[in-house]
Amino acid sequence: MRLKNCYNTGDFRKLAKQKLPAPIFHYIDGGADDEVTLRRNTEAFNGYDLVPNVLTGIDSVDLSTEVLGQKLKLPLLFAPTALQRLFHHQGERATARAAEKVGSMYGMSTIATCSIEEMGALTQAPKLFQIYVHKDPAMTVDLIDRCKAANFDALALTVDTIVAGNRERDYVTGMSTPPKPTLASLLSFALHPQWSLNYLFRDKFDLPNVSKYVKDGSDMKSSVVDYINHHINSRISWDDAAKMIEQWQKPFAIKGVMSVADAKKAVEIGASAIMLSNHGGRQLDGSRAPFDHLKAVVDAVGGDIEIILDGGIRRGTHVLKALALGANACSGGRFYLYALAAAGQAGVERAIGNLRNELERDMMLMGCSRLADLNETMLALRPRC
Numbered sequence: 001m002r003l004k005n006c007y008n009t010g011d012f013r014k015l016a017k018q019k020l021p022a023p024i025f026h027y028i029d030g031g032a033d034d035e036v037t038l039r040r041n042t043e044a045f046n047g048y049d050l051v052p053n054v055l056t057g058i059d060s061v062d063l064s065t066e067v068l069g070q071k072l073k074l075p076l077l078f079a080p081t082a083l084q085r086l087f088h089h090q091g092e093r094a095t096a097r098a099a100e101k102v103g104s105m106y107g108m109s110t111i112a113t114c115s116i117e118e119m120g121a122l123t124q125a126p127k128l129f130q131i132y133v134h135k136d137p138a139m140t141v142d143l144i145d146r147c148k149a150a151n152f153d154a155l156a157l158t159v160d161t162i163v164a165g166n167r168e169r170d171y172v173t174g175m176s177t178p179p180k181p182t183l184a185s186l187l188s189f190a191l192h193p194q195w196s197l198n199y200l201f202r203d204k205f206d207l208p209n210v211s212k213y214v215k216d217g218s219d220m221k222s223s224v225v226d227y228i229n230h231h232i233n234s235r236i237s238w239d240d241a242a243k244m245i246e247q248w249q250k251p252f253a254i255k256g257v258m259s260v261a262d263a264k265k266a267v268e269i270g271a272s273a274i275m276l277s278n279h280g281g282r283q284l285d286g287s288r289a290p291f292d293h294l295k296a297v298v299d300a301v302g303g304d305i306e307i308i309l310d311g312g313i314r315r316g317t318h319v320l321k322a323l324a325l326g327a328n329a330c331s332g333g334r335f336y337l338y339a340l341a342a343a344g345q346a347g348v349e350r351a352i353g354n355l356r357n358e359l360e361r362d363m364m365l366m367g368c369s370r371l372a373d374l375n376e377t378m379l380a381l382r383p384r385c
Contacts, residue, residue: 003343003350009314009335012351016087016341021195022188023173024086028337030169031281037289038281041312044289048321048379053367061363062370063356064103067306067329068154068251068273070126073103074356075371076319077331079275079310080107080130080156085114085205087341089198092119094345095336100125102352107156107331110143111227115208120150128154130255132161132228133236133244139213144247146209155248156275157241160256162234165283242269253308258293260300267304273328274301277310280333291322298326316358320366324374 001015017025031038065075078099085091092114099106100123107128108119119127129147134140147155169175174185189196199205210227233240245252254266255275266274276290276297290311298307306329309322313332322330339351368374 003347006339006342006347006350007354009338009351012335012338012342012347015343015347016338019192019195020087020341021185021192023170023175023185024195025341026169026173027083027167027175028087028334028341030167031285032165032167032283033285035281035285037278037285037287040289040292041278041281042314042318044291044312045315045318045321047292047382048325049382050317050321050324050362050366051378051380052365053378056367056369058364058367058369060369061360063359063363065329065371067105067308068126068128068253070105070153070251072105072126072329074352074359075323075329076313076352076355076359077105077128077308077329078107078336079331079333080109080112080128081333081337082109082111083113084337084340085203086199087337088344088347089202090340090344093122094340094348096123096125096127097345098336098348098352099123101349102356104352105153108152110209111207112209113205113207116143116146116150116152118208120147120152126154127152128156128253130156130158131244132158132231133233133240134213134231135233136213136231139210139231140244141247143209144244148248152250154251154253154272155244156253156255157244158255158279159236159241160258160277160279160283161228161232162236164228165279165285167282238265238269241266241271245270253306255310257297258288258290260296263297263301263305263307267301271305273306273308275308275310275331276327280311291318291325294322294325294327302326316355316362319355319359320362320374321379323371324376324378326376 006012064073092112096106105126109130129152251272253273253275254271256277257274278287290309307327308329308331309327310331313330319330336348336351339347
């Protein structure tokens with residue numbers, strides 16, 4: 001398969017599988033335990049059917065919206081994801097530049113392979129930084145101060161990773177810590193020489209946002225699981241989130257909220273947004289899919305706080321269904337990570353371009369000229385057998 005033949009997320013996934021050694025591909029592709037929640041995140045969108053309006057007289061579509069204080073040309077954000085230079089040597093730089101071209105918001109992970117300072121200066125795109133509450137309070141404060149200095153526009157506190165999920169695919173493929181290479185994984189690295197040469201001879205792999213504090217995850221011999229289990233404060237509370245909001249003084253999202261009670265609490269402490277998310281099915285397997293629970297959260301706090309549906313997005317129609325149910329925007333990771341692995345910046349640009357085209361075409365077919373035209377009457381709950 002070649003990039004020009006990639007028309008949807010599934011195509012990019014196939015190309016990424018061709019390009020990456022098996023342990024790296026399955027790190028992107030996998031979830032926790034039996035991966036029930038991973039699959040459900042996308043399957044949930046099939047629970048509703050779209051009901052279009054016709055003869056509406058529209059000839060153009062406006063996809064613009066405002067989220068986290070930023071005017072965007074697209075209601076789909078690039079969710080923060082870690083270790084992007086593992087997937088392609090261009091890493092976060094490719095993702096941020098693609099976000100700028102399409103007019104979206106770029107999300108950067110604490111465990112990124114480029115620095116806050118570099119990414120702050122790289123593009124003019126709106127930028128969100130994803131942060132944890134660390135066991136070392138000075139580390140958390142330092143990261144926030146660096147984001148302020150680099151003019152990041154928003155902060156997102158991830159709250160669903162107080163311990164790392166049980167990602168069994170990583171154990172099987174040799175992405176565990178310490179590494180447990182198998183004959184199959186060693187052969188896979190040997191059969192992907194381009195990836196191996198890029199990893200060995202391009203910029204040294206590092207996590208510059210945290211490397212002065214910790215070593216975990218700084219090379220292929222460590223993992224994000226180690227980083228989470230050793231350095232993330234598992235005793236974080238709503239008071240910690242409130243203090244962070246006070247320190248930041250800019251738009252602030254809480255990522256990993258699922259329950260109605262927690263959504264209401266986020267409103268109480270003054271958060272700007274919640275990211276309805278189960279971490280892409282990589283943490284608590286068997287947890288509810290964000291789209292399945294979106295209506296309950298919208299009914300409880302819609303209008304009081306921005307709601308960003310995170311996870312499972314593979315098609316433009318998924319975004320439209322979420323917006324029709326009351327989400328302010330959507331975000332996702334795998335839809336662009338597969339494309340990044342497949343072809344770097346060119347892949348990400350093609351992937352987000354495909355989704356933008358789908359959104360424009362599907363909005364026309366729905367009879368909607370702007371996102372505000374979408375509403376719950378345009379959805380029909382599919383009867384269960």
